[in-house]
Each structure stands twice: as C-alpha cells, then as structure tokens.
Amino acid sequence: MAEKKQLSKRLRRKRLGRRLSNVYAxxxxxxxxxxxxxxxxxxxxxxxxxxxxxxxxxxxxxxxFTQSDLWGYLVNSLIVAIVATAISIxxxxxxxxxxxxxxxxxxxxxxxxxxxxxxIPEVVLGISLLMLFEIAHFPLGLGAMILAxxxxxxxxxxxxxxxxMAGMDMSIEEASQDLGANRITTFFRITLPLLVPGIMSSAFxxxxxxxxxxxxxxxxxxxxxxxxPIKILSxxxxxxxxxxxxxxxxMVAVLVLGLLLNSVVQALWKKRASTNIKTxx
Amino acid sequence: xxxxxxxxxxxxxxxxxxxxxxIFATAxxxxxxxxxxxxxxxxxxxxxxxxxxxxxxxxxxxxxxDNYKEMFDPLYLKVIWKSLKLAFFTTVICLVVGYPLAYWxxxxxxxxxxxxxxxxxxxYWTSSLVRLFSINLLVMPNGLLNAFLxxxxxxxxxxxxxxxxxxxxxGLLVAMLPFSVLPLYSSIEKMDKSLIEASKDLGANxxxxxxxxxxxxxxxxxxxxxxxxxIPSLGMYYVPEMLxxxxxxxxxxLIKNQFLVTKNWPFGASLAILLILITLAMMWLYTRIGKLxxxxxx
Numbered sequence: 001m002a003e004k005k006q007l008s009k010r011l012r013r014k015r016l017g018r019r020l021s022n023v024y025a026x027x028x029x030x031x032x033x034x035x036x037x038x039x040x041x042x043x044x045x046x047x048x049x050x051x052x053x054x055x056x057x058x059x060x061x062x063x064x065f066t067q068s069d070l071w072g073y074l075v076n077s078l079i080v081a082i083v084a085t086a087i088s089i090x091x092x093x094x095x096x097x098x099x100x101x102x103x104x105x106x107x108x109x110x111x112x113x114x115x116x117x118x119x120i121p122e123v124v125l126g127i128s129l130l131m132l133f134e135i136a137h138f139p140l141g142l143g144a145m146i147l148a149x150x151x152x153x154x155x156x157x158x159x160x161x162x163x164x165m166a167g168m169d170m171s172i173e174e175a176s177q178d179l180g181a182n183r184i185t186t187f188f189r190i191t192l193p194l195l196v197p198g199i200m201s202s203a204f205x206x207x208x209x210x211x212x213x214x215x216x217x218x219x220x221x222x223x224x225x226x227x228x229p230i231k232i233l234s235x236x237x238x239x240x241x242x243x244x245x246x247x248x249x250x251m252v253a254v255l256v257l258g259l260l261l262n263s264v265v266q267a268l269w270k271k272r273a274s275t276n277i278k279t280x281x
Numbered sequence: 282x283x284x285x286x287x288x289x290x291x292x293x294x295x296x297x298x299x300x301x302x303x304i305f306a307t308a309x310x311x312x313x314x315x316x317x318x319x320x321x322x323x324x325x326x327x328x329x330x331x332x333x334x335x336x337x338x339x340x341x342x343x344x345x346x347d348n349y350k351e352m353f354d355p356l357y358l359k360v361i362w363k364s365l366k367l368a369f370f371t372t373v374i375c376l377v378v379g380y381p382l383a384y385w386x387x388x389x390x391x392x393x394x395x396x397x398x399x400x401x402x403x404x405y406w407t408s409s410l411v412r413l414f415s416i417n418l419l420v421m422p423n424g425l426l427n428a429f430l431x432x433x434x435x436x437x438x439x440x441x442x443x444x445x446x447x448x449x450x451x452g453l454l455v456a457m458l459p460f461s462v463l464p465l466y467s468s469i470e471k472m473d474k475s476l477i478e479a480s481k482d483l484g485a486n487x488x489x490x491x492x493x494x495x496x497x498x499x500x501x502x503x504x505x506x507x508x509x510x511x512i513p514s515l516g517m518y519y520v521p522e523m524l525x526x527x528x529x530x531x532x533x534x535l536i537k538n539q540f541l542v543t544k545n546w547p548f549g550a551s552l553a554i555l556l557i558l559i560t561l562a563m564m565w566l567y568t569r570i571g572k573l574x575x576x577x578x579x
Contacts, residue, residue, distance in 0.1 A: 025385045028378060028458075029400065035455060036404050038415035038425070095311025102304045106312060113315040116323070119508065120560050121516025123533045124553045127540050128322035131329065131550075151318040154311060183303060212409060214519055215533075219540065232410045236523055240414050248411045255406050259399070 036252070043245035060246040070228070070247050077227040080142060080217075081210040084149035088206045089199060091150070092157025097191070099158065100165055114155040125152060126219040133220060140222030148220045149213060153206035160205065164198030323557070330550035340546055348551035357535070361555070364532040367446060368514035371453040375461035375510045376503065378454075383465035383502075398466060401459045413452050413523045420448055444526035452520040457513065461506040468502025504567050512560050532556065 043061070047054035064070070099111060117125055129148045130140075138144060172194075176186040214229045221230050232244060330348055333341040351357065386397045404412065419426050420443050427439040442448050476498065480490040496503070518533035525531075532552060539549025 021381065021385050025382055028382045031378075032401065032404050032455070032458060034419070035412040035415035036407060038418055039407065039411050042415070042418060091310045091314055094307045098304060098306075098308025098311065102308060104304055104308060107308070109320075110308070110312045110315055113319050114311075115564075116319050119512060119564060121512055121533065121556050123516035123518060123536050124323075124326070124556050125319075127536060127549060127553055128326045129318065130540060131325055131546070132318065132322040135325070147318065151314070154314060158311065208406060212406070214410060215516065218537075229408055229410060232408055233519060236410055236414055240411065244411060248407050252403075252407050256403065259403075 039245050040249050040252075043242050043249045045242045045245075048241060049239050060242040061250075064243050064246045064250070068243060068247075070231070070243065073226055073228040073231040074247070076142060076225055077211055077229070080145045080149055080227055081207050083146045084153055084210045085203050085206040087146070087150040088153035088157045089203055092154045092202065093161055093195060093199060095154070096158045096161035096165060100162055114158055117152040117155050118159075122152075122213075122215040126216040129216065130219040140220050141225040144220040144222065145217055145225075145227065148216050149206075149210040152213075152216065153209055156205050156209065157202040160202040161195065161198050164195065168194060326550045326553050329547055330554050332547045334545050334547050345547075348547045351548055352551065352555065360530050360535055361532055363446070363529075364515055367450055367453065367531065368511050371450055371457060371514045372461075372507050372511040374450075374454055375457055376465075376506060379458060379461035379465055379506065380503075383462050383469050386462070386466055387469040394466075394470075398463070401462050405459055409456055410519065410523070412455060413520060416448070416452055416455060417443065417524060420451075443524070444528045446525070446529060449521045449525045449529050449531075452524040453514050453517060456517065456520060457510045460509045460513075464505035464509060465499070465502045468499040468505070472498045508563055508567055512556075512563060515556055515559065 042053065044056050044058065045053050046057040046059070099107065126148075129144075129151065132138075133140060133144050138147075173186055173190055176190045177183070181189065212229060213227075214233055217227055217230050218233065221227065226234075228247075232240065235241070235244065329340060331344050331346070333343050333345050333347070335341045352361070382401075386394050386401075389397060418424055420440075421427070422439040422441055422443065424443075427436070430436045431439070472495070476494050477490055480494045481487075485493065515531075516533040516536075518531065518537045521529045521531045521534055532555075536549050536552045536556075539545045539552065
C-alpha cells in the first residue's frame, strides 16, 4: 500500500514536471513569436508613422499591391538570392564531391577555409569583400552582392552535402562504371539523382541566408541597386511605415502556406504510396 | 625502342592530366572561390591593418603599429569591453533559455520534434530588421509593454528602457536564440539516454545526473551554441544601432564606421583582426572538445 502510494506520488511529480516543461516551452515560443505578432498587428495600423497603434485599417495592403516601390527591392533581393543560390549549389556540390573523394595538395587549406565564412563575424567578411572589390575595381551593386552571398553560402552547401554523401552507398557508382557508363554519365544518371534531397535542403539554406542578409550586403550594395533588407535598414532610422510590415506579413504568409502545402502534398503522396503497397498484398 | 619510350612517356603524361581532370572539375571551383573571396581578402585585411591612413582616407603603404595602439585608447577599450560583455551575457542567456527548450523538443517523437524545430525557425524567415523594429515599438515609452505594465499597476510611469544595454541584449537574444537551439538539440538528441537511467539506477539524483552525465554528454552542443551565438553577437552592428540609438556603441558598429563613414581602413582592419583573433581562440577551444564537422549549423 505504502509502496503504491509512493509510486503514485512519483508519477504525480513526473506529470507535474512534464506540465511545467510544457508551460516553459510555450513561454519561449511566445517570446520568439511576439515580434512577429507585433509586426502583423502594426501592418493594420492607420497611423502613417507607425509609432503607436491608432485604429484598424487594410489600406496598406491595398497600397502594397497597387502602388508600392517595395516590389522593386524585393525583385532585387530575389535575383541576388536565386543567382547566389544557383552558383553555391553548382560549386558546393562539385566541391563536396571533390573534397570527399580526392587527395590534393591544398585540400586541408581549402577544408579549413570553408569554416571561415561560417564562424567569423559577418562584419569582418563584409569589410574584407568590400576591400577586395575596391582594389579589383569591381563595381559595387547586384553583381558584387551575388558574389558576396555565394561566398557565405558555398561553405554551408559543401558541409550539408558532405554530410549527405557520408551516408550514401557509393558502390552503385562503381556498378554504373563497371557497366560501361563513363564518369560524366554516372554523375548525371546516378550520383545527382541520389543527391537531390541534400541539394534541396542546401538550396533552401542558401536562399534563406541570402534573402535576409543585411550586414554583408550593406558593404557591397553600392548606392544604386538595393535589396529589400538594405532598403529597410535605410528606412528604419526614420521609422518603418506600415507598408513594410504589410509586405513582410505577406511574405511570411506565403512561406507558411508553402510549408503547409508541402506537408499536405507529402502526406497525400505517402498515403497514395502506402495504398499502392496495400494493393500488392 | 626510343619511339616506344616517347609514346609511353607522352601517354603517361596524358594519363596524369586526365587522371587529375576529375579533381580540377570538382574541387577546382570551390578551391578557387575560397582563395579569391575568403583567403586573399583576409590576408589583405591583415596587411592593411599595419598600414598608415593618409589625410584623405587613402592608404599609405608604410608599416606601423599605430592602428593596434589606437585600440588601447580608453574610448575604444570601453567599446570593446562592452561588446564582449553583451555578447557574453547574450550567450549565457541563450544557453540557459535554449537548453531546456532543446531538451524538451528532443524528448518528443522525431516527427513532432521536426515540426517544433521548424516552429523555432519560421520567424527567422522574416526580415530581422522588421522584427527588431517590433521590439522597438514594444519597449518605447508609449509602447505596448509600458501600457501593459501600467494597466497592471506594476509601474506608475513609463520605463525608459529603449536605447539601453538591456534592450540591445534583448534584441541580440531574439536574433540569436534559434541558432542556440539547433546545435543544442542535435547533441541532446544524439545522447545515449540509457546513461541517464544508469546514473539514476546507481542512486544519483536528478541534479547530479544532469551535472555529471547530461552536461558532459552534450558538451559539443553547448560549445557549438557558444560559438554560434557569441561570435556573431560581436559583429551584429544593426542591433545596437536600432535598439541602442546612438548611445550604445559596439565593436561591430565601430568597424563598420571605419569603412562606411570615416574611411579609416587601417584602423577598421586592425579591429577586424582583433575579432578574428577572438574567433580563433574560441575555435581552438571548440576543437579541444568537439570536431568541427559536428558543428551543426544546419
């Protein structure tokens, strides 16, 4: 009896602990999401300078889709992010293969240098690239931003891809070559399809890093071509108008919808796949 | 005879180049990129940090240590000290707040855990500037936080916390928290849970088990988190600029100003070298405890 009582006490304590940890987690999530909530709230603010909440309006969303110069900056951001991601994927995937498979003189140096853009403070990378472009007389602007963004994205791609390749069965590549395919055919028909999931997640990573970059872009953007974050940085000093909030809200909404759609499609696909298997039995 | 030798040699050389082709094609571009865009510029920064600034913001190529001596100006020492202090406290708070959350997520089934991690990351796809501006709106004298606290009669007049060190730290915390949760999560998830049970079976209580088993087992995650929070916090110049107004000057802003405002490249470069040295010291510490490849940055 006493034993039973003690057991239930322990159980109760365990349950209490679990409940407390749930509350804690909810609080941390709330902390993370408060700025987003305020951002969305203030996108419906009728007050133009956005310093206090006046009353509810949707005029900023209307303005955003009818007359707004923000889209131009978003297009610049997208161009930079897409091109930088493409460059990083090509160079990063090839590089991960090369660094994994072959031995060459500078391998250790290159391997270590990959960690530099990841760990050094971004401001250091930013000024070093600014200096490089200035001494090379390379014009600052979208082109310079693409090169800069690719520089900090490539290491992430290489590291993600190397991790994926470590878990891959390389013998099927050998099988392909034994069956008479040359290296290039093997790469496109065997290796690349196997790497697609890794490529997707590293592309996602590069794109995310690039689209929100402020620190490095600020050094190499030059006076004329500006991405959305740099434009926002210049506006922040005088206060953000609600249309910026509206734009960011729309972007988050698109992203969350995309994620939901993705999981729904995956769930449906899995269901279909599982029913397919069932029909076999 | 001689003909045969020549062809053999030529064939050998051709095989050598052809044999190296895959290396050039795969590792070539990445090596080239890293050398041109990472190593070369950093070497240049190092060289420039020993040069002299001319009157008009140019660079005179004569060796000097003045840029490093300038750092010991009390004004700059204060900036460096404050940056280290804020980055340190941000890191500690990130660890203290992030560890239990990472532990909680790791205790969930893997599918749910993936979703919960996603939930940590989603806010980071919105512009960090807009989020910081939201914090700005929140803590303003007539902002939501003060209105809320005054309604609850916790305070009688608005707190003037905007443009203080505390708010800058809050901003750094908001910017950095997910990057602390990810490495912590992956090391907690990898941990062998049976060790905890073993420790409890052997009579250790929860606190001892946590101190003697869980913490040492998840050390790579803890150091990884420190690395991913402390170093970026040092260079984050827009957080102090937005939330600290002109009052809070950190080393990131100081470096930025040397390049974009006052045009004193050599001094900016020497400050950059200082940050690189701090980074290297932390990396050295990290490699003593974990492998670089374990650094879960993604």
